[in-house]
Amino acid sequence: GQTRPRRELIIESCKEVGPSLFSSLLVIAVSFLPIFALQAEEGKLFHPLAYTKTFAMIAAALVSITAVPPLIALFLKKGKIRSEAENPVNRVLQRSYRPLLVKAIRNSKTVLAALAVAVILTGYLFTRLGSEFMPSLWEGSLLYMPITNPGISVTAVTDLLNRQAATLKAIPEVEDVFGKAGKYDSPTDPAPLSMMEFTVQLKPREKWRKGITEDSLIEELDRAVDIPGLNRAWTKPVRGRIDMLTTGIRTPVGIKVLGKDLKVIENLGQQIETALKGVRGTKSVYAERIGSGYYLTFEPNRPVLARYGLTVGDAQRMVETAIGGVSISPTVEGRERYTINVRYPRELRDNVEKLERVLVSAPTGAKVPMGELGTFKTRLGPPMILDEGGSLAGYIYIDLRGRDVGGYVDEAKKVVAEQVKFPPGYFARWTGQYEYLERVRDRLKIVLPLTLVLIFFILYLSIRSTSKTLLIMVSVPLSLIGGIFLMWVLKYNTSVAVWAGAIALIGVAVETCAIMVIFLDQAWKDLAKNHPHPTEENFVQATLEGAQKSLRPVLMAVAMNIFGLIPIMVAVGIGADVMKRISSPMFGGLVSLTILTLFVVPILYKMREQRVLSKPGNGKFYA
Incomplete structure (x- = not known):
């Protein structure tokens, strides 16, 4: 054919991909708005991540439409531009991809049925996932907090501290133990003498006995210090301090019984304590004896x-x-x-x-x-009088084992409602990490849908097609199939860290799917130009051509993210627990996103375009 000027080709190519590329990068930046909406502890933890990613994407979007086009014209003045067919890796990928895509298109109903089954199965697996505020972060030490009934003497507490410390230190994995009873000389530590704390410093993991895990070690330590009349709770030093400072509760879950009479509050607390002992996952439950x-x-x-x-x-x-x-x-x-x-x-x-x-x-x-x-x-x-919101208060401490916070509280609420009757003017407030979890849920219920609407609006301004925009938006929930499955395999609970990873996946899913739609659009434009009366085979060939041209950029976009997440998925040590929860929905989601983009999107695009272009009076062509 006729040779076109290089500059003209460059300008045409930039016009073709520039708007979609800009909008995709902008979508990635906008997708982090829910992270910016987080408050308090979770906001301080994830805001730096959101700021870094957002500013990077905004800068990339601006560079893509300002600096990249002139740089392409500058560096591609001379020399031959090699075609994709000359790349040996791309040739292998194309030869493998084309027959698979042909089979998928020929059996589109089977593919879509399999997708529906995968969605249903994923929905079921999602309901089996637990929920928690944040995953337990390994700190290298433990905080053991036993509590006994009020009235214990200083002599008895001192003897108990020494005995418990010696017992804990006898465990081979324990490096050192420091215990204290009562309060420090500080108004922020109003602990009574009956409340003790032991900071258990552990040896490095490589010095542990073979087969010992964190959970099994805590179980062994707990059995060693089991004394009748002593209620025990285990947490981490930093995690425990944050919980106590923000909610006043030293365990993952707590209940505040509020009212106007301390005797009634104490009686209600003991009723709740009795009711919760039978709930699955209850390691220990203790209602403060506020009148003892x-x-x-x-x-x-x-x-x-x-x-x-x-x-x-x-x-x-x-x-x-x-x-x-x-x-x-x-x-x-x-x-x-x-x-x-x-x-x-x-x-x-x-x-x-x-x-x-x-x-x-x-x-x-x-x-x-x-x-x-x-x-x-x-x-x-009362050894100590607590009040909150103008009412007297009594605390109930609940330590969990083998159960997620959200699922436990949902069941415990039903048990308390059935077995405990509150007099008028008295009520219970669930607190601890569950209070944080509810705060995050309530905020995401508002911000997340608004973010998706904003993303839809940005895509529509770029594509100018409602149906194509919806096609791209479908990738958002479907890309989570792999992420949810991987979380189920790894036995992770949903948490703020998991939602942060899922939110990060939104932008990547939209960007990747948009790449496929761009190339399919171009292929179908060529079809309309070259075949005024296309046949079914022409539709298939146009879809194959567009999908094959998008193969390399799609795989590059996905592979870049997957390779970047591999070091996090195999990381160990302090901080790895949280980072793995962030990366797991992205890692698994990118795998399912690749399959979705390479096979399902071309099928849905073909079905949509074929139906639109085949309507009589469409004005384009009719077969």
């Missing part, structure tokens, strides 16, 4: 006090001095400052009988024992 703290009170005998010329304040000050002590002065030791506190020695105040023998000086000079001036009594009361 022990108090020693002194009830003054006013007539006796008056007889000795003493006041109630005189007697109470002596109780305060003897038991709690009085700060008399600070002392400075170098750069450190300490308070000097004076009180009775322990051997003179460690039981009620000895306190009754404490002497009080009367104005008359007489020394009167405290037992004569009043009565010491023990009573129960």
Whole structure:
């Protein structure tokens, strides 16, 4: 045929692929809008990823329509442009692809039926996946938090700390153990004395016994410290601190019982504790005994006090001095400052009988024992009063094993609703990681559909065809077939990390499918130009020609992403748990996306175009 100027060919080629390429890159950038909508902890974790990807795609989109065309004209001035047929790899791929595509087109109903079966099967597998806020991140250490009933003495707690620490350290995988009971000298740590914490530093994994996993190690550690009356929970140091600071709950799932009477709240908490013990996945459940703290009170005998010329304040000050002590002065030791506190020695105040023998000086000079001036009594009361939203609160801690957070809470809610009756003015609020999960779900329900609508609008402006835009958009849910299947094989739960990977797949799916549609469009334009009255065979050949021309760019786009994800899929160590959840829906989705783009899209495109072009009065051609 007639030789056309190189510059004219370059301009025509850029006009052909430029708009679609620009819109595809823009779609990838827009697809990350749901990530930008995330808040709090999940937002801080994934916003850097979204910013990096978005700015890179925006820059690539601008470069593709500004710098690339003149660079092509500059560097392709001389020399021969080799055809795809001269590439040995491409020749092998083309020879393998064409007969498979021919069979797929000839048996299009079978292919679409197989696709429908795959969609149904994937939907079933998706319902079998659990849900959680974030996957458990390996930190190299564990946080063991036992809790006992209020009223335990300092001596008993100290003995329990030493015994538990020694037991934990006897496990070969444990490097060191540090335990503490009660609160630090900080207002952000309002832990009672009955709440203990052990930071268990583990040895590197290569020094573990053969066959030991993280879950089996936790089970072994938990059995070793199993003591009646001690409720145990296991988490990670960083994860546990974040949960406690944000929700006040130290376990993955918790319940806050809110109301106006502490006794009723405690009773409801114990009912919920009993009900949840039978729910599958419950490792331990403990409702705080918010009214079971022990108090020693002194009830003054006013007539006796008056007889000795003493006041109630005189007697109470002596109780305060003897038991709690009085700060008399600070002392400075170098750069450190300490308070000097004076009180009775322990051997003179460690039981009620000895306190009754404490002497009080009367104005008359007489020394009167405290037992004569009043009565010491023990009573129960709240060791700590919690409130939230203007209501008193009681916490229930739930530790899980072998169950996802979302599925567990859904079942537990039904059990609580059936077995526990809340009086008017009292209610339960589920919290912990489940609270984060609900927050993410509610936000994605709004932002994700809006993002898909925006992507549809961008594609429509580029393609100017509703049906073709819908064809490309179909790739978004269908590309998740492989991702969901891979997650099911790896036994991953859905989480924010998984949704981040699925959202990243949206842009890649749209871009890859758009490449195929561009080449099919060009092939069918040539068909309309060269065959005014096409036959069925002409339709098939046009589809084959367009699909074969798109084979190399489609495989390059997909392979580039797959090769980039392989190091993440085989990674180990700290951080790999989260990164694998991000990459697994993309990795599996790219595999199914390749099959979808190379076989299903050409079939659907042919069916659509053949139906449109074969209508009488279409104005194009009619066979």
